[in-house]
Amino acid sequence: MGTQLVEAVIDGVLTGGLYALMAAGLTLIFGMLEIINIAQGIFVLLGSYLSYALWAHAGIDPFLGLLVTIPILFVVGIGVEWAFMRRIGDRDRVSMSILVTYAVSLVIEGALDIAFGTTFVQLRPSYFARTWHVFGFYLEYIYVFGFVLAALLIAALYALMYRTRFGASLRAALQDRTAATLIGVNVKRVSTITFGIGVAVTAAGGMVFGATNDFSANSSTDLISRLLTIIVLGGLGSIGGAMGAAVFMLVLEDVVAVVWSPVWAPVIYFLVLLIVLSVRPQGLFGKVSTRAQ
């Protein structure tokens, strides 16, 4: 039991890193555009399928394939923002965005079903399942590589936000759109690029998700509900909060699976959400929002 618990915690942290990345993208989109992107779940699966297609049909290593899939998803994100997101007015913005992004995700889900079929797919290059023997624990390569990848991309995201001119505009617009416009930030363009970035990170998330789970396009509903839970727990719009909540929840889920039962683990996941929100409606790590709604 003891070692199982430690293993569960390690597993949780390793997979949590990846959820942290995907949730960061989702919460960044919320913070910037004030929309909830329900399509994030299907974008992750799109990333999984793209990596799968490159690996299965062209023999390209999934990690190398990210060089192709990340730009593709970035462009997809920009296209969706341009086509639909900027047409959503200020009235009922969040509700409208949920419906619109849901419709987008239906279209993509239908297309993926037609292209790849509805049966579960595996993305498993042989070396992924090899293990590393550290301190008496066996760690699968894919989990370790996935965690390193997530850490690198999160670092890159932070570097982009805090070390570049674009990042300065982004943070300015996050704080106050009107003021940012007044000092010459092109908020519209920044929003579009932010949406693109928020979607692009799902390419990496999707690749590792696909490598660690059998998947079909239908897996997206489960994914998006987890990601939404995570960003609400972390406080909507808070990137650090989303990452903290991601690791916390994934560790908790794995631990519950060990001490109670794997079947019930997802329930505890949502129970935490309900309990936390009845005590702290602003989320686990969230500050009281400055933007009124």
Added chain:
Amino acid sequence: MTDGLLDASTTAGPDTRKGSSPRVPLGAMTRRAKAAAWILIAIALVAFPLVFSTPAVTSIAFFSVLFMAAATAWNSFSGYSGYISIGHAVFFGSGAYTIALIALHLHLAGGYGVFWYVPVAGGVAMVIAVPFGLIALRTRRHTFVVITIAAFFIFQLLAYNLSSLTLGSRGVTLPTPPWTGMGFNQRFYYAALCVLVVALLLSAGIRRSRFGLQLLALRDDEDRAAGLGVKTTRVKLIAFVVSAFSVGMAGAVWAYFLGDIHPQFAFTALFDLSVAIMAFLGGFGTISGPLLGAALLESLQQYFTIQYSSGSLYLIAYGVLFLVVIVLLPRGVIPTVADSYQRWRERRAQAMVNALPPAPSTGALAASEAHHARPPSARAGGR
């Protein structure tokens, strides 16, 4: 701000109030036209399965009417309060499971008897809605959406895992009704129609009451509504629970029609978003909008299922249709059409005034001009 919400049947604004109708005779005329339209819709709905009695068609009609009821009920909470619930499948599934388990444990034989338990299923959905609403409605709008999604997943998991109660993934089988031929679908069609009538009466009742005005007020500005003395949490909770009732009943009729239920179909995310999109397509927060949206989308879905036996094409068609509507008619079909009709009428009234020859009595002309120039309704004035 309320303007977009007003239902087509009440857009005549102030003149719908008793006693003030003589001020705007045009409004009275449209009101009569609307009453006539509702009567026509009622006749069409009642007569439909008698005229088109092919089982394939009545089956599509059954699902459409059932979803009209569900979308109307969803809209009577989410449309009026602005709190988008993506968790109404909880009530749909609970209603379905309630009737299935009652039939199982009471050893009910197939027949009309089962229908008596449909309101019970609605009642169980209401009971579930109380704690659900108490937790979820404490939070702000975006968070509310997420909690409803979470609650929906909890219920699906419960249906899978509480196998001593729900029989888990094996599902529950309901008694088979003794009806054969076209009579089978027709009876279920009328059962669904009864649920629709209940949902519509509740929706229209809420919309026209003081309670409904409180809901609309908090939809537009919750803090201000609270400041004006609206007990926001209580109002939201009551609306939530009431809308759960009709959705639960719809779930029960649906379960009895299908004959057996499974967790993944009773609690499905597609239901959650379908009702939202149906209400939105027709006109969010209107009485007639969800009817139109559900009639269009549900019959489209059933048609696709029968014609192509592929859910994927349907998903694409559904999504694309919605996106096109949202780009072209961002407020839904009914409000947009009602608005352009309103504008056309104003233009016509204006043209008539302009075309008038100079009258001998300038006083009468001024009065007539003042009458026509006044915006016929609050919404037209606000735009």
